Each structure stands twice: as C-alpha cells, then as structure tokens.
Amino acid sequence: MTHTRLAAALLAAALGAGPVWSQAADAPRVQEPPRTEKVDVQIRYRIRADRDERVRQFRGMERHLTALGFEDARKEDPDHDLDILDPNAERLTGTIASAKVLTLLDDPRVQQILFAPAGYAYPEDRNKGVPVRVVLRGDLIPTVQQVLHFQVLQQLEKFGFREALGYDTRGYKQLKGTIPLKYLDRLIKDLRTEPAGWFVPDTPGDRLPRPFADRLPVRWVEVMPAAEPPPPFAPEAVPPGRAKMTPDLRAVLADPAQKETPTRVIVLFAEPIEDRTEELRARLTSAFSPTVRRDADGNQLKGTDGLPLLTEGAALDGAAGNLASIRFDRPADVERFAQLADVLSVRLPRQASETSTPIVAGGKAAGAADVLKASGVAGMHRLGYTGDGVKVLVIGSDFTGAEKLIGNGLPKKTRVLDLTAELNPEIVPSPADPNRAGMGTAAALALAVAAPDAELVLVRIDPGAIFQLFGILKVIRKEATYSDALRSRLVDISNKTVELTRRKELVLTEYRLAFDDLADDEPTKARRVRAKAALDAVLADQVLLTQRIDRFNALQKNILSALLGTRVIVNTLEWESGYPLDALSQLSRELEKLAVPLPPQIARRAGDLRAAPLPPIVWVQAASAAGATVWGGPFLDLNTDAAMEFAPATQPLPPMNWSADMNFLGFEGPTGETAADLPAGAKVRVTMQWREPTDPNFPGVDRPAYPVVLRLFRQLDPKGEKVPSDEMAEEARSAGGPYPLLFTRTYVVFEQIMEFTVKEPGRYALVVAKGYEPEALLPGLKRSVEVHPRIVVETLSAKPGEGRAVFRSYVSPEAGVGIPGDSLGAMTIGVPVKGELYGGGPGLALRGKPDLFGPDSVAVAGPAVHGPGLATGYVGGVAVGLVQAGAAGANPFKSAGFEPGKMAVVPENFLKILRPVTKP
Missing domain, CATH: 2.60.120.380 (Jelly Rolls)
Incomplete structure (x- = not known):
C-alpha cells in the first residue's frame, strides 16, 4: 500500500531497507469485475533497424498480432502501409480479445500497451480524471522495486495523477489512481522524458535517479471501469487554542446546545499536582468563581425572587500525580483554562469498561454447587470459613436491585454506598445510565456464593471517575476522612451559603420597604405580594441548603463507617484507554505501593495504638474483556x-x-x-x-x-x-x-x-x-x-x-489486561476462554497476567451473566475466606499455595492445615 507524497528521506532509507512486505508469488487477493470481451488497445512498439531489417521485423510483429486476433483500426487507411517503412512510426490502435491483451507484450518489439473496455465512454471534459492501473516492470529486487514505484509516482504527479488509497501494489509493481484525460495517451510514452518531451526533457538523462533512468519503467496501462471517484477527504481543522483538547472535548465545545452545560474534564499538568491541591483550588476559585447562570441561548436565569441565579463555580474533584479532575460551569471555561502554560492536555473523562456480559438466550450458567466443589471452596465452607468477620467491598457502576436481594442471595450484612453523590453539587446520586449494563450486582452475588457470611459493601462509583478509587483507598488507610470531591462539595456549600445570605439581605430589605407602606392601591399591594413571594422563595432555598448540608454529613458519615476496616476490595471495572498502560498509571502504581508498604515516616513510641501497622488490603481486579x-x-x-x-x-x-x-x-x-x-x-x-x-x-x-x-x-x-x-x-x-x-x-x-x-x-x-516529521539538520541527529x-x-x-x-x-x-489489572499489586482474575487478553501491556508482555482464572459463569439470582467480572466476584469471595483463615499479605493466594496462572482452586495441602472455625 502506498501513500501520496512520501518524504525524500524515505526513498533514501528504502535503498538500504530490509525485506519489503509482499505477497508470495504476487497471488491476487483483490476481486475485480471481469473485463469486457473486447478491449480497445494502443500499442507502442519500437523497431530500430535499417530498411530491410525493419520490414522483416515489422512483418514478424504483424504475424504475432494477427495470431492473437488483433484487429487494426487503421487497416482501411491508405497511409497505413507506410508505417512499415517509416522509422518514426511506433503506434498501432485496434481491438483484441481481453483474454489475450497482455499476450501482446510477448513480442519483444512491443514496448507498452494501453487498453480500455471496448466503447469506453470517456468524459467530455478532457481535464477530468480517468481511473487507470499503471503496471511497472517487475524484474527488480523488492527494495529497488519499491524505489522505482515511488519514482514513477513522482513523475506521474507532474501530469496531475492522483494516487488511489489503500490499493494492492502487487509487490510495488502497479499504481492505481486517476489522471486527466488529456494526459492519458502520454502514459505509454517514455516517462523519463516527460512531460516536456524527448527533445528538451525536464531532467537530463544523466541526472535521472536510478532505477527509473535505467529502462522503460511502464509496461502496460489499463483504463479501469468508470466510477465516480470519492471526493478527497477534508480533515477537521483544529484551532490553535484547542490543540490541547481531545476530539470528544472539541465536539462539546462546538455544540451550541452544550454551551451552558457543566463539564468535567481530566487535566494533565507538567508537574505533579496532588501535593498542591489547595493551590489549585485557590486558582480555580479566583479565576472561575460562581457566575450568572444562563440558558443555551445566553439568557440570564432568575429565581422566583427575581434575582439572577448563580452557578456553582469550578471545583476540583480529584488529583493524582500530574492529573486532576475538574468540573467547570461551562465548556468555555475549559477552553480558557487550557491556555495556561502548565497545562499539557485536557480531555473528557474516559469511561471504564464493564467486564461481564449477559449470557445469550439458550446459554446456561454453571451450577453454584458444582463451582464450589470444583474450586475447593466447599471444603473451606465445611470447616466454617464463610467470610464471617471480614469486610469486603465490591466496586461497580450499578447495583440496581441489590437492596431487594439482601438476605436472599446477598449476605445479611450487606449495605450499599453510592459515591456518585459526592460528584454532584446537590449531593444526590447520579441516575443510572440506560446505555450501560452495570453488572455489579451479579459480581456481588457470585462473591456471596463463595463467602456467604462476609460483611459486604457495594460501592457504586461513576465509571468515568477513576479518582474515586484513590479516595476509597485513602479512607481505608486512614490517610483522609474527606475525599477531594467532598472537599469541593464543602466549597460549593460555602458558596451557596454566601449567595443565599446576599439574596436574603436583599429580599428582607425589599420586604420591609414593601410592608412599611400599607396603602390599598394595586401597585402597592402587588409589591407586597412580590416581596412575600421572594421571601418565601429564599426561605425555601434555605431549607434546601439545610437538607444539602444534612446529606453531606450523612454521606461523609456513611463513607467512614462503610469503608473503615475493609480487608478485601473487588473491582469489576477496568480502563482500556485514557490512562497510561504498562502499570504506569497512578492507580496501578498506588496498588503496588499498598502491596509492599513502606516503613512509616513518623516514629511512634512503643504501646501507641497508632503505631500498629494496618492490615494489608487485598485488591482483586477483573481482567479486560475487550x-x-x-x-x-x-x-x-x-x-x-x-x-x-x-x-x-x-x-x-x-x-x-x-x-x-x-x-x-x-x-x-x-x-x-x-x-x-x-x-x-x-x-x-x-x-x-x-x-x-x-x-x-x-x-x-x-x-x-x-x-x-x-x-x-x-x-x-x-x-x-x-x-x-x-x-x-x-x-x-x-x-x-x-x-x-x-x-x-x-x-x-x-x-x-x-x-x-x-x-x-x-x-x-x-x-x-x-x-x-520535521527534517533533522544532520542525518545523525534524526531520532530513531x-x-x-x-x-x-x-x-x-x-x-x-x-x-x-x-x-x-x-x-x-x-x-494486556487493562488498567489497573496490569499492576503487580492487584490480583487480576481472568476466565479460561479463547481470545481473552493476557500480559501486562505492550511493554510488559512477559508479566504474568491474569494472576488466576475463575469460573466464566455461576448460577446466581437474576439474569445469567459471564465474563471476568463475574469470575472476579467469585474469586474475591475465595479471597475473603483466605483472609478469614489467616492467609498473610496482600496476596493471600500466594500464601495459601495457589498455582499462579491457573484456575483458582484451593490447594489440598492448605485445607489439611486449616482448623475448623469454633463459633461461640
């Protein structure tokens, strides 16, 4: 396949390149419409000899053409017989059967041919393009053949030749494209002297590049079936001010309907930002504070009191490494923020992928009892290891219907924590996405099969908010009691309080003035009605603000009570793009730090309860289902x-x-x-x-x-x-x-x-x-x-x-298995199904991922599903049982002797050393 206008440097490189990609024996893989039975053909021949020898060779060529069925179009021309004697004559035109047209080239005197379907309808405008196939001499080694292909292309472009896209070059022996009709006949001239002609060529023969200069480059030309050529593709022009923004974000900016829509983006800074979050908050507060709220047409929105409504202002929802998640009031604010010098790129949040899918109609999930027996978990249950006393989180994007299953498929100690509320200024959960099939409930049910007595917390997060996982880890590790998003909600409440106080002062002033005048005229009475309505609206908003504060306090309290004490985390979501692969993402690195914790930076005296190390967190991660x-x-x-x-x-x-x-x-x-x-x-x-x-x-x-x-x-x-x-x-x-x-x-x-x-x-x-690629000043400076x-x-x-x-x-x-399954700190779970992904990533192909495999399906309540997400839920339940049994470290599977890279089956030796659980 070729592309128009390769750089001259590529030509030089091709002369010393390795093997050129070609097909064995040039086997045709392209389907083509059959040629018409007859074709119109132009023959360019050459006979360089004296008079008698020319006549002899001309007669020999005629016999060859006649034997092939060539019908000369000029045979009735009175001057036709003079060609045999004219040393300058070199063209024959006529018709021939399409099956034999290429056999014309078997005669050594025939230099080139050009043919088209009989009666081909050429365009009336001779400047219009005609589709052609140009076949080159093919007696060169592959690397040199490619160079000839490029040299001929350069020469043809002087005639206005427009190369086709993606066509089969047959080992760089043919070109396809369109050429203006007025230049068609010149394709079977000697291209080395064109377009100026042999008398005064554009480039003297001794200056032509090789192998183009060595021999006649073109052997035959075919006019292809007429078809309207597709118009040239017009790529999107990216304004310089939006060069840092990804296409999806540019689409939001270009959509008038989203002009006033709050927008959350991921910002990459040149330097780490997580230790400077307060500085970033201050920048956002000063430059993107609350402003007047407007509709899509730009009109001010007013409250029931007649005063303009204000936006929430920009807010920081999360930060990790060089990345920050920021919510802006409108897309125009994003564009303004992107102009800052320390901002490298801005994009919309990338959504996580679900790792389980419904089983198609007619399919059947594996029975729970069979799975328990095959994995050895049934033996742990007989010994009493059912997850009692171990808190486990299941992270997903949706847990619809989970509340109804508590005590009926899910453990009695199950609770649901919806963290999407912390991303909403009103502190209410986000509605379920109808275009997304969240399988969190199915994974939780599979976990309950392996650990029916565990203390289960179902944590719903926004699939586009990977930063919420950092907040979960910080709370569990007692490093924070408020996530970055909750801190921003505090700022929102503070701004709302200031706004409400200002409105209340204005409304009270108007209320006093209105009721100081108790006249009965209509304008005065209407003023009193308006003043009372405005005061009632402010008081109603004050009640709503109080309710928002109550929701904030309740959410923060629920977060602490639900997350503290967690021993196992089961994550059913993974990211295929948007964050660095090869275990370079901030989340993957954070998990590796948790798996191998560093010694505390603060030395505490003996006996201090805070000096006791926290128990390790077991992170069980679903592998990619891509x-x-x-x-x-x-x-x-x-x-x-x-x-x-x-x-x-x-x-x-x-x-x-x-x-x-x-x-x-x-x-x-x-x-x-x-x-x-x-x-x-x-x-x-x-x-x-x-x-x-x-x-x-x-x-x-x-x-x-x-x-x-x-x-x-x-x-x-x-x-x-x-x-x-x-x-x-x-x-x-x-x-x-x-x-x-x-x-x-x-x-x-x-x-x-x-x-x-x-x-x-x-x-x-x-x-x-x-x-x-910009040209290097010297070849040695070119990066490779x-x-x-x-x-x-x-x-x-x-x-x-x-x-x-x-x-x-x-x-x-x-x-690779996706993010954060590429981390050594995550126990990545896959399924033994053909075509599933493995490895740590393109740069970590030898990393042993997935760590273990689980059952592709387990029969649980609700629709039957399968995939790595369900297997992760089940194996996460196995991890809960191992933690209850005292398996040490962040990888209890290794401590218990599980064979890596195999199905998660409890080793017999581990079962033998377990003592039965004694219940009080």
Whole structure:
C-alpha cells in the first residue's frame, strides 16, 4: 500500500531497507469485475533497424498480432502501409480479445500497451480524471522495486495523477489512481522524458535517479471501469487554542446546545499536582468563581425572587500525580483554562469498561454447587470459613436491585454506598445510565456464593471517575476522612451559603420597604405580594441548603463507617484507554505501593495504638474483556512507506487483506458471530497509546518521535462487481494530537484518538500512518526509537446486548489486561476462554497476567451473566475466606499455595492445615 507524497528521506532509507512486505508469488487477493470481451488497445512498439531489417521485423510483429486476433483500426487507411517503412512510426490502435491483451507484450518489439473496455465512454471534459492501473516492470529486487514505484509516482504527479488509497501494489509493481484525460495517451510514452518531451526533457538523462533512468519503467496501462471517484477527504481543522483538547472535548465545545452545560474534564499538568491541591483550588476559585447562570441561548436565569441565579463555580474533584479532575460551569471555561502554560492536555473523562456480559438466550450458567466443589471452596465452607468477620467491598457502576436481594442471595450484612453523590453539587446520586449494563450486582452475588457470611459493601462509583478509587483507598488507610470531591462539595456549600445570605439581605430589605407602606392601591399591594413571594422563595432555598448540608454529613458519615476496616476490595471495572498502560498509571502504581508498604515516616513510641501497622488490603481486579477489540505489538514499517504494518513480513496475510498496512474491522454480535460490515449509525472510537523516550535535547510533549495519524478507509465494492475490491475511500482521520497522558523527564506516554460515526454500512479498515516529521539538520541527529503501541476499538453507541466493533484482520491477545489489572499489586482474575487478553501491556508482555482464572459463569439470582467480572466476584469471595483463615499479605493466594496462572482452586495441602472455625 502506498501513500501520496512520501518524504525524500524515505526513498533514501528504502535503498538500504530490509525485506519489503509482499505477497508470495504476487497471488491476487483483490476481486475485480471481469473485463469486457473486447478491449480497445494502443500499442507502442519500437523497431530500430535499417530498411530491410525493419520490414522483416515489422512483418514478424504483424504475424504475432494477427495470431492473437488483433484487429487494426487503421487497416482501411491508405497511409497505413507506410508505417512499415517509416522509422518514426511506433503506434498501432485496434481491438483484441481481453483474454489475450497482455499476450501482446510477448513480442519483444512491443514496448507498452494501453487498453480500455471496448466503447469506453470517456468524459467530455478532457481535464477530468480517468481511473487507470499503471503496471511497472517487475524484474527488480523488492527494495529497488519499491524505489522505482515511488519514482514513477513522482513523475506521474507532474501530469496531475492522483494516487488511489489503500490499493494492492502487487509487490510495488502497479499504481492505481486517476489522471486527466488529456494526459492519458502520454502514459505509454517514455516517462523519463516527460512531460516536456524527448527533445528538451525536464531532467537530463544523466541526472535521472536510478532505477527509473535505467529502462522503460511502464509496461502496460489499463483504463479501469468508470466510477465516480470519492471526493478527497477534508480533515477537521483544529484551532490553535484547542490543540490541547481531545476530539470528544472539541465536539462539546462546538455544540451550541452544550454551551451552558457543566463539564468535567481530566487535566494533565507538567508537574505533579496532588501535593498542591489547595493551590489549585485557590486558582480555580479566583479565576472561575460562581457566575450568572444562563440558558443555551445566553439568557440570564432568575429565581422566583427575581434575582439572577448563580452557578456553582469550578471545583476540583480529584488529583493524582500530574492529573486532576475538574468540573467547570461551562465548556468555555475549559477552553480558557487550557491556555495556561502548565497545562499539557485536557480531555473528557474516559469511561471504564464493564467486564461481564449477559449470557445469550439458550446459554446456561454453571451450577453454584458444582463451582464450589470444583474450586475447593466447599471444603473451606465445611470447616466454617464463610467470610464471617471480614469486610469486603465490591466496586461497580450499578447495583440496581441489590437492596431487594439482601438476605436472599446477598449476605445479611450487606449495605450499599453510592459515591456518585459526592460528584454532584446537590449531593444526590447520579441516575443510572440506560446505555450501560452495570453488572455489579451479579459480581456481588457470585462473591456471596463463595463467602456467604462476609460483611459486604457495594460501592457504586461513576465509571468515568477513576479518582474515586484513590479516595476509597485513602479512607481505608486512614490517610483522609474527606475525599477531594467532598472537599469541593464543602466549597460549593460555602458558596451557596454566601449567595443565599446576599439574596436574603436583599429580599428582607425589599420586604420591609414593601410592608412599611400599607396603602390599598394595586401597585402597592402587588409589591407586597412580590416581596412575600421572594421571601418565601429564599426561605425555601434555605431549607434546601439545610437538607444539602444534612446529606453531606450523612454521606461523609456513611463513607467512614462503610469503608473503615475493609480487608478485601473487588473491582469489576477496568480502563482500556485514557490512562497510561504498562502499570504506569497512578492507580496501578498506588496498588503496588499498598502491596509492599513502606516503613512509616513518623516514629511512634512503643504501646501507641497508632503505631500498629494496618492490615494489608487485598485488591482483586477483573481482567479486560475487550478480546478482539485490541491489537498490540511493535510499530513496524519495514517498507518505509510511512504506514505501520500490523504484522511482520513472515506472517501470512489474512484472507480479506492484500496488505499488512490495514486492519479490517467487523461487528461482533451478542452471540459472538462477527459480521464483515459495520452497521450504519455506529459511533466508534479508535485509541492508540504508546510510550517513547523524551528528546534529551528538547524534553517536552510537542515533538513526538511518532506523530501518528489514524485513518479509516472504506471498501467501495468489497465483492469487486463494479470496481476492484481494493478501491478505497477515506471516511475519517484523527485531527490534532498526539495527546500526552503522562510526562516525565525520561519518557512520555502519548495517545492518538479518532472518533467517527458510520454513515453507511460497509467494510472498513484502520490504517496507522506517520504524520509530518520535521527534517533533522544532520542525518545523525534524526531520532530513531522503537515503540510498542496498543490500539483499542470502542463502540460508543452500542447499548447493552447490541454488539461491538472488533478487529477482523489482526488481534493481539497478549496486548494486556487493562488498567489497573496490569499492576503487580492487584490480583487480576481472568476466565479460561479463547481470545481473552493476557500480559501486562505492550511493554510488559512477559508479566504474568491474569494472576488466576475463575469460573466464566455461576448460577446466581437474576439474569445469567459471564465474563471476568463475574469470575472476579467469585474469586474475591475465595479471597475473603483466605483472609478469614489467616492467609498473610496482600496476596493471600500466594500464601495459601495457589498455582499462579491457573484456575483458582484451593490447594489440598492448605485445607489439611486449616482448623475448623469454633463459633461461640
């Protein structure tokens, strides 16, 4: 596959490059419409000889053409017989059977041919393009053949040739594209002297590059079936003021309907911010304090007292490392904040992925008794290890219906803690997302199968608020009693109190003035009515504020009572993108610190109760369920065409591919079957993440070594009925970026994003290209680094059970289990199902993840589900039993002798040493 306008540096590199990606024996993988029975053909021949020898060779060529059935269009021309004697004659035109047209080249005197379907309807406007296939000489070694391909392309572009997208180059032996009709005949002239001609060529022959200068480069040209060429793709123009913002955030800014909508964003700072949160709060308070609330049309909103309503002001909801989660009153405030010098990037929060899905109709979950017996947990139950006295958290995005199951599937000591309330200024839980199937209740039920007597706390978090997990850990470790979000709610209450006090003073003043005048005229009476209504409204708001304060106090009290004393945390959510992979995310590193705690920084005297170390926290994490939506591996560009190959040259091409530069997408339905076409209306996000070292001379995020551009191609005719199946049109392209996720002095983690909505059903392919790279002053100064990207496809429009977009050509199960399952401090749980992901990430392929495997399904109350999330719930219950039994450390499975990388089965030796629980 080629791309228009490769840099000259790539040409030089190709001369010394390794093996060029090609197909064995140039096997055709492209479906093409059959040629017409007859074709119109132009033959360019050459006979350089004296008169008699020319006649002899001309007669020999005529016999060859006549034997093939060539019909000369000029045979009735009186001057036609003069060609045999004219040394300058070199063209023949006529018709021939399409099956024999290429056999014309068997005669050594035939230099080139150009043919088209018989009666081809050329456009009336000779400036209009005609689709052509240009086939080159193919007697060169692969690397040199690619150089010739590029040199011919450069020459053709002088005629206005527009190269096609994504076509099959057949080992760089053909070009496809459109050329203006007025230049069509010149394709079977000697391109080395064109476009000026042989008499005064643009470039003298001794200055032409090799191998272009060595021999006639073009062998034959075919005019392809007429089809309206797709219009050139017009990429989004990113204003400089929004260059730090990701596409989803730019879409919010461009939407007039969201002009006054509060917006929560994730901000990456150049320096760590978690130790300077109060400084950041002060900056937000001073620059983004409460302002007048407006509707989408910009009109002021007023309360029942007639006074303008105020917004809440910007608030800090969480901070970790260089990242901060900030809520702004409106998108315009985000754009203003992004202009600060220490802000590197701004984006919308990335939603966590669910790790369990409903079992399709007809499927059946494994029986609970069978699972308990197979995992050895039944033996622990017989000894009395049922989780009694151990507090365990199950973290999920939704626990609908859990309250009704307490005591009937869930332990009697079960409570629900909804932490989405701390993100809302009114301190009320967020409504359930109808487009999201939260499986937290199913995981909790699976945990209850293994630990029926545990003290269970179901913690609901916002799936886009990864910072809430930090707040949970800090409370459990007694490092804080208020999360960053709760501190912001205190600020909101303070601002609301100030606003209400101001309004109350104004209303009371008006009330006194109105009732000082007890006249009976209508204007005076109306004034008294308005004053009383305004006072009643303020008093009602005062009651609402009091209720908000009560909700705040109750939530903070519930958080402390629910979280303190936790021994096991079961997390069913994981993140595929938006945060650094390879265990570099702040959450993954925090879990590793908890697994190996550092000695206390404050020395306490002997006997001090606070000197006793806190018990370790066991974090049981669900592995990714992304499966075929993920690809990962090295960034290969062996043929130096500025496009990444998804597989090395030694790996056979998939059936649907003619190039390793493309990864075709498909749509996986609820039953697991994958269709080749993406449905219309599907909204898809493609995210590519990689890590590269910083430039030691210019450390920063504005000079990536891999300025990646993601492109989406659509097959115009996959079956090749009207046009060849390798005819492609560009439907989407990443605009802006790459966007930094993590910046240190030694390395940067980048992410490139492309979002698109499928306009019409069809077959689509992803192409990863390298964008513009500034030229180095000297070749030795050019940076050359190796990166291992990970690409994930996320279907944003799919509702529960509707399917998802996946890769069809290339997938990489070893691309990693997601975040924070890549952490050594997390006990990552997977399921023994083909296609499930493993490994720590593209840069940690040898990390043994998942740590253990659990049952893919367990029969519990409610709809039957399966996947890593359910397995994590069950294995989390096993962990509760191990903690109750006294298994030491943050990894009780290791202490109990579980075999890593295998099914979670309680070892017989561990059961033998357990003593039965004696109940009082």
